[in-house]
Amino acid sequence: xxxLFPTDALLPAxxxxxxxxxxxxxxxxxxxxxSLHQVxxxxxxxxxxxxxxxxxxxxxxxxxxxxxxNLLAGLHARLTQTPAPTYPDTTAPDWPALxxxxxxxxxxxxxxxxxxxxxxxxGQRVGGKPQHLGTRCxxxxxxxxxxxxxxxxxxxxxxxxxxxxxxxxxxxxxDYPTAGRRTSAGPLAVIDTDGGxxxxxxxxxxxxxxxxxxxxxxxxxxxxxxxxxxxAVKPGAGLDAGPLLVLTEAATARLALxxxxxxxxxxxxxxxxxxxxxxxxxxxxxxxxxxxxxxxxHPSNQDPHRDGIHLxxxxxxxLYRDAWKLPETLDAAQLACLLGQYTxxxxxxxxxxxxCGHRLMSDLRPPxxxxxxxxxxxxxxxxxxxxxxxxxxxxxxxxxxxxxxxRAAADSLAVEDLNxxxxxxxxxxxxxxxxxxxxxxxxxxxxxxxxVADGSACEVDEPPFDRRTPGSWLVALPxxxxxxxxxxxxxxxxxxxxxxxxxxAYALERGVTIRPVKGWLRRTSPSGPYLNPWYDRFRKAHLxxxxxxxxxAQMTPQAFETALHDLPHGDPAGVALLRAVHTSVDGGxxxxxxxxxxxxxxxxxxxxxxxxxxxxxxxxxxVTANTRANVHRKLCQTARTGHFPLAVHxxxxxxxxxxxxxxxxxxxADCGFRVGxxxxxxxxxxxRTMDWFLEHCRQDHNPALTDTAAPW
Numbered sequence: 078x079x080x081l082f083p084t085d086a087l088l089p090a091x092x093x094x095x096x097x098x099x100x101x102x103x104x105x106x107x108x109x110x111x112s113l114h115q116v117x118x119x120x121x122x123x124x125x126x127x128x129x130x131x132x133x134x135x136x137x138x139x140x141x142x143x144x145x146x147n148l149l150a151g152l153h154a155r156l157t158q159t160p161a162p163t164y165p166d167t168t169a170p171d172w173p174a175l176x177x178x179x180x181x182x183x184x185x186x187x188x189x190x191x192x193x194x195x196x197x198x199x200g201q202r203v204g205g206k207p208q209h210l211g212t213r214c215x216x217x218x219x220x221x222x223x224x225x226x227x228x229x230x231x232x233x234x235x236x237x238x239x240x241x242x243x244x245x246x247x248x249x250x251x252d253y254p255t256a257g258r259r260t261s262a263g264p265l266a267v268i269d270t271d272g273g274x275x276x277x278x279x280x281x282x283x284x285x286x287x288x289x290x291x292x293x294x295x296x297x298x299x300x301x302x303x304x305x306x307x308x309a310v311k312p313g314a315g316l317d318a319g320p321l322l323v324l325t326e327a328a329t330a331r332l333a334l335x336x337x338x339x340x341x342x343x344x345x346x347x348x349x350x351x352x353x354x355x356x357x358x359x360x361x362x363x364x365x366x367x368x369x370x371x372x373x374x375h376p377s378n379q380d381p382h383r384d385g386i387h388l389x390x391x392x393x394x395x396l397y398r399d400a401w402k403l404p405e406t407l408d409a410a411q412l413a414c415l416l417g418q419y420t421x422x423x424x425x426x427x428x429x430x431x432x433c434g435h436r437l438m439s440d441l442r443p444p445x446x447x448x449x450x451x452x453x454x455x456x457x458x459x460x461x462x463x464x465x466x467x468x469x470x471x472x473x474x475x476x477x478x479x480x481x482x483x484r485a486a487a488d489s490l491a492v493e494d495l496n497x498x499x500x501x502x503x504x505x506x507x508x509x510x511x512x513x514x515x516x517x518x519x520x521x522x523x524x525x526x527x528x529v530a531d532g533s534a535c536e537v538d539e540p541p542f543d544r545r546t547p548g549s550w551l552v553a554l555p556x557x558x559x560x561x562x563x564x565x566x567x568x569x570x571x572x573x574x575x576x577x578x579x580x581x582a583y584a585l586e587r588g589v590t591i592r593p594v595k596g597w598l599r600r601t602s603p604s605g606p607y608l609n610p611w612y613d614r615f616r617k618a619h620l621x622x623x624x625x626x627x628x629x630a631q632m633t634p635q636a637f638e639t640a641l642h643d644l645p646h647g648d649p650a651g652v653a654l655l656r657a658v659h660t661s662v663d664g665g666x667x668x669x670x671x672x673x674x675x676x677x678x679x680x681x682x683x684x685x686x687x688x689x690x691x692x693x694x695x696x697x698x699x700v701t702a703n704t705r706a707n708v709h710r711k712l713c714q715t716a717r718t719g720h721f722p723l724a725v726h727x728x729x730x731x732x733x734x735x736x737x738x739x740x741x742x743x744x745x746a747d748c749g750f751r752v753g754x755x756x757x758x759x760x761x762x763x764x765r766t767m768d769w770f771l772e773h774c775r776q777d778h779n780p781a782l783t784d785t786a787a788p789w
Contacts, residue, residue, distance in 0.1 A: 110377030160185035264307035281417020315443030431664020470597030498724035516728035522757030532601030548598035711749030
């Protein structure tokens with residue numbers, strides 16, 4: 078590298094002779110999977126000028142020569158995994174014009190810092206962050222490091238041969254058409270063997286077509302012209318979804334891919350896994366999440382959000398050994414039909430159900446998106462979208478976040494589900510049964526009308542409480558009076574603590590005097606019900622999936638209870654679809670505060686907020702608090718009929734009854750619970766004896782936890 082870029086090339090007045098030869102310039106660009114347009118943007122010149130530089134027709138001079146030289150030096154450092162030379166900021170290329178490549182340029186710093194992968198000290202940087210070069214860090218030193226000596230400038234080994242890459246073949250590159258795409262074939266295809274030596278693509282509509290492909294390169298070549306894909310969930314405002322290819326175990330073997338899932342080190346986007354080597358050969362790569370059971374593949378010089386092809390490898394755990402847990406008895410045609418139904422109800426499955434539920438939030442309120450290189454507007458977005466990547470307030474930060482490091486327990490948000498039980502009163506102990514009822518999709522039912530602001534929180538002293546202002550409030554919530562001793566507390570804690578807006582609003586409703594001491598509030602616009610379309614989408618999907626299993630809102634309570642009893646023995650595909658819809662709800666909400674899946678992050682270290690505007694722990698806290706308040710409100714209303722709960726866990730409630738039916742509770746005119754299939758309604762889960770309940774009390778165990786495994 079030092080022979081190619083000598084030290085005098087760093088001087089501002091360097092001569093054009095210090096530039097690599099034209100053929101070398103072209104090689105560096107092609108092996109970096111960059112277009113002429115990207116290099117031209119990075120150097121602030123025209124595409125024709127860069128083409129002339131690579132052909133040797135013209136030679137860059139002056140400032141253009143300095144910028145072009147530094148860009149080529151960075152590309153050479155990236156390809157050879159050696160530190161790039163330093164240069165003045167005035168001659169720095171516009172690295173963001175190169176897309177994700179600018180985050181992979183290695184450099185050398187003057188001081189050592191812990192590598193973000195192995196935590197050993199290193200002076201090397203990748204994308205400005207401390208990290209050893211290459212895909213693997215060196216083994217830890219067996220002995221403590223010796224005392225530092227006088228620094229000596231590193232010199233290249235004179236006998237080390239220069240790294241030589243074979244010239245790229247332009248014909249081998251596979252481009253994804255950016256215009257005129259068709260989605261008439263459907264959103265996805267399940268790839269399986271056709272019984273002979275070839276492959277076949279199974280579509281959601283039941284069609285089956287032969288597929289001539291012997292490796293992943295040929296599979297992607299087929300996919301870019303197969304007419305696969307799905308229109309945007311929010312038409313006219315968001316991006317279309319790319320094709321999904323689901324590889325069965327037989328198809329994975331036929332494509333000569335490993336049947337074992339990649340090890341953690343090989344999942345990194347820059348690893349040497351077989352699939353990644355095949356992708357690089359045609360100018361493709363994975364997105365920043367890397368390789369795994371669910372992967373996004375895209376041309377290196379295109380946008381993964383718009384130009385990606387998604388791959389689900391069942392042999393690596395997709396659909397069967399992850400959160401989907403689909404029955405393995407489904408053949409390829411049935412699997413394609415099931416995934417097509419999920420797509421029509423929610424969205425194309427491009428990850429686990431939790432990932433799909435979380436992505437659906439921004440699908441329904443998409444932000445405006447521009448191409449990462451050209452800056453062209455790809456979609457206009459929708460009103461109410463979250464566009465800012467913000468940190469949570471210190472009290473809202475989830476465990477493991479750097480803002481939660483060293484935080485006292487009293488300084489964290491007081492948010493948790495209802496988890497309470499008591500021993501029966503003498504009159505209740507004489508009842509023969511206890512019945513457990515469950516609220517349908519309680520978090521979906523209670524996410525409606527929760528206000529979310531697109532912006533960071535501001536600390537305010539002694540703010541007046543406003544139920545329309547989203548945020549967290551430091552307030553003392555005394556015990557609610559009058560509070561019946563046979564009812565749980567409406568709040569997770571008493572005394573001075575941090576509470577989200579819905580919890581404080583419910584305290585105000587219960588007659589508590591509110592005097593906030595401090596607040597982390599979000600007053601920026603928009604401040605609206607962000608999850609309303611998400612609620613509508615899941616409600617419709619929930620009802621449709623139940624109707625396909627023969628469960629409708631017009632059923633009598635007795636027929637409804639019988640249908641629930643027979644549900645686990647019904648159509649396996651229909652039950653799996655219903656379970657996937659509900660798992661998408663819980664997992665999607667959990668992703669609002671989940672640790673980001675960063676392949677470069679060490680799991681034992683604090684992490685920072687992911688660059689995702691829809692990552693909002695404050696929204697998850699508000700939904701949880703609102704769910705607790707609504708369940709408590711219904712418990713209080715039901716208590717007016719003389720029925721008090723024995724145990725509560727989240728949306729599962731246990732009552733003492735004389736008969737084995739929840740109608741003894743819900744049949745009362747003033748009962749707060751209504752039997753039905755809509756979100757917020759309740760369904761019977763289990764009937765037990767009072768002796769069973771008393772035995773759990775003796776074991777100091779919440780009996781409502783035992784009956785949480787409902788049919789859906």
